[in-house]
Amino acid sequence: MKRLITAVVMGLVLVGASSASLAHAQDNSGELTRLSLTARTTIVSGRPIVMKTLLLDLEGRPVGGAVIRLVATTKFLGTERDVIMDEAVTDASGIGKLNFSPTRSGTAIVTARFSGLATYGASEASLTVDVQRPVVAHHRTHNGDQSSWANLILILVAGIYCIYAMALWQARKIFRSGLRNENLIGSTPLEGTR
Amino acid sequence: MSSATVARLQEHIEVPLRPRAWGFKGRLLASGLGLVVAWGVFAWFHQLDSGLVVTGLGNRVPWGLYITDFVFFIGISYAGTLVSAILRLSHAGWRRPITRLAEMITVVGLSIGSVLIVVDMGRPERLLNVVRFPHLHSPLTWDMLAISTYLIGSIIYLYLPLIPDLAVLSKSPTLGPLRRRVYRVLSLRWARLPEQRASLNKSIAILAVLLIPVAIAAHTVVGWIFGMTLREGWDSTIYGPYFVVGAIFSGIAGLIVVMAILRRVYHLEEFITEKHFRYLGWLLLVFGLLYAYFTGSEYLTMGYKLNMGSQSLLHELTLGQYAVPFWTFGLAGLVVPLLLLSFRRTRTIKWIPIAGALVLVGMWCKRLVIVVPSLALPTMPYEWGVYQPTWVEWSITAAAFAAFTLMFMVLVRCFPMISVWEVDEGLEREEGLEREEGLEREEGLELEPVVEEPLGSRRALAASGAEGGKR
Numbered sequence: 001m002k003r004l005i006t007a008v009v010m011g012l013v014l015v016g017a018s019s020a021s022l023a024h025a026q027d028n029s030g031e032l033t034r035l036s037l038t039a040r041t042t043i044v045s046g047r048p049i050v051m052k053t054l055l056l057d058l059e060g061r062p063v064g065g066a067v068i069r070l071v072a073t074t075k076f077l078g079t080e081r082d083v084i085m086d087e088a089v090t091d092a093s094g095i096g097k098l099n100f101s102p103t104r105s106g107t108a109i110v111t112a113r114f115s116g117l118a119t120y121g122a123s124e125a126s127l128t129v130d131v132q133r134p135v136v137a138h139h140r141t142h143n144g145d146q147s148s149w150a151n152l153i154l155i156l157v158a159g160i161y162c163i164y165a166m167a168l169w170q171a172r173k174i175f176r177s178g179l180r181n182e183n184l185i186g187s188t189p190l191e192g193t194r
Numbered sequence: 195m196s197s198a199t200v201a202r203l204q205e206h207i208e209v210p211l212r213p214r215a216w217g218f219k220g221r222l223l224a225s226g227l228g229l230v231v232a233w234g235v236f237a238w239f240h241q242l243d244s245g246l247v248v249t250g251l252g253n254r255v256p257w258g259l260y261i262t263d264f265v266f267f268i269g270i271s272y273a274g275t276l277v278s279a280i281l282r283l284s285h286a287g288w289r290r291p292i293t294r295l296a297e298m299i300t301v302v303g304l305s306i307g308s309v310l311i312v313v314d315m316g317r318p319e320r321l322l323n324v325v326r327f328p329h330l331h332s333p334l335t336w337d338m339l340a341i342s343t344y345l346i347g348s349i350i351y352l353y354l355p356l357i358p359d360l361a362v363l364s365k366s367p368t369l370g371p372l373r374r375r376v377y378r379v380l381s382l383r384w385a386r387l388p389e390q391r392a393s394l395n396k397s398i399a400i401l402a403v404l405l406i407p408v409a410i411a412a413h414t415v416v417g418w419i420f421g422m423t424l425r426e427g428w429d430s431t432i433y434g435p436y437f438v439v440g441a442i443f444s445g446i447a448g449l450i451v452v453m454a455i456l457r458r459v460y461h462l463e464e465f466i467t468e469k470h471f472r473y474l475g476w477l478l479l480v481f482g483l484l485y486a487y488f489t490g491s492e493y494l495t496m497g498y499k500l501n502m503g504s505q506s507l508l509h510e511l512t513l514g515q516y517a518v519p520f521w522t523f524g525l526a527g528l529v530v531p532l533l534l535l536s537f538r539r540t541r542t543i544k545w546i547p548i549a550g551a552l553v554l555v556g557m558w559c560k561r562l563v564i565v566v567p568s569l570a571l572p573t574m575p576y577e578w579g580v581y582q583p584t585w586v587e588w589s590i591t592a593a594a595f596a597a598f599t600l601m602f603m604v605l606v607r608c609f610p611m612i613s614v615w616e617v618d619e620g621l622e623r624e625e626g627l628e629r630e631e632g633l634e635r636e637e638g639l640e641l642e643p644v645v646e647e648p649l650g651s652r653r654a655l656a657a658s659g660a661e662g663g664k665r
Contacts, residue, residue, distance in 0.1 A: 160408060
């Protein structure tokens, strides 16, 4: 009995899954499409760029009115997920324009995705872009230079204090000369001779 | 040392340069100033207790009167370096009677300026963090390093030329035993021995050479506190030299005013003569013109480019809420003093100190219009920030000026305000020159013209008859 129930449940699950995939296939069962994505592959973090998509059917005719989503894969809580960055509708020439604004430097993989229509099947295209750090006018120098400057300032200040010490050392000579003079003639300071 | 020279030296110190006890008026003034300082200390404790909320400072305008006063007093302190160090190195003989006053102004001005930084901080104990965790890329750290180095150097530079005078004072029978003992310790057993003079001159020369770049660095760094930011009005490449010239300008003005007051109060007409005022008047004129040039250059380039921030800032400065201090600076601080100093008729002992006083008022206003409006100017599309100093800030400002005067009075009370040994050295040099001239005349040689004018001294007075020392 137990085996029977298990077999029925598994059978139902399998039927459900196959029917769902069949339905999905039916959704995109229209004419196959080709999606292309073009943009600069070297970009700067913080500066948005426009990525261009072109959606064509198999015979090379443009597909207008199709929704194209720009998706970037990101890691969230240890799991990779797709994040929709922008969305555009293709024009009569099949062209869609998507804005992409990178926020971090490094390599990013962006995907333009067409989910399909009743008459057109789904398609997608990916592009790997190299996102570089921005060069700002008042950027900080790297650590090596900073340490050098700091050391230079410290050396300068130390040098100044050394010269102060030299001046005070001369004052010490004044004291020693005066003491020697007093010991020699046993007199008060003003009675000493020049 | 000849007995006549010693006698003259002692005479100079005893009458009239010996530090004298305050009279009734002096005690009254000192008490009044002490009360103002005490009130300022009370205001500061109130600020510490309640926080900076009792001031007009806020997140929009975090710097106000305190930083204005700080820049002003640091500027005044330039007097010592310029007059004492530069003139000493250039062997300008006329400097001798005024170097001590200049050095005292430096030490007092730097001390007051440094304290004002602490007052400006809501949490003064955090000042220690600048030492504990120094961030050497910050202009604020540079400022602390430069000013403390300048202050220490200035104290040594004030002390060293005092040594010979302290030795004389330590023998003065009119002083109490404790004071004489202190003077004796501080005088390092000075006996005017040749090797002592050599050591003293060497140490003073070392410091004079060093203090000029240190002072320039200190004032440049004060300028960089503003110039290193991207704020409208501060974002300028000339702020370093602009501040140095401004500091020299106000420093000379401060020295002239102090000289005029002490000359009148202590009857120093014999030593501080019209010549000193005239020479310093020339210096004030030159640096005033330089400062006017820098100011014109600064505002002209800002006004010509006239981006939105500059437009707003210039409007507020010239016609808006900061017009009064701005034009006070322009007229009282530049135009009127420069006119007074330009004409022979007004370049006199009467008008030069007035010009100096006007410069001081004008330069304080200038520091105010440098500090506050650039902070009040919005960097986002908002209204202008509002800064209205409260009684706490005015009290502490008044206390700073009172403390400056009081500290100066105390210094003058304890130490000779004129470097007697240097004046005497000048007299000896004149004697030597006169002797050489006499010998040359006897030998029938042609005389070389003497470039250096004789000092305003007893000898000069004797030569000039009853001119009252106004040579």
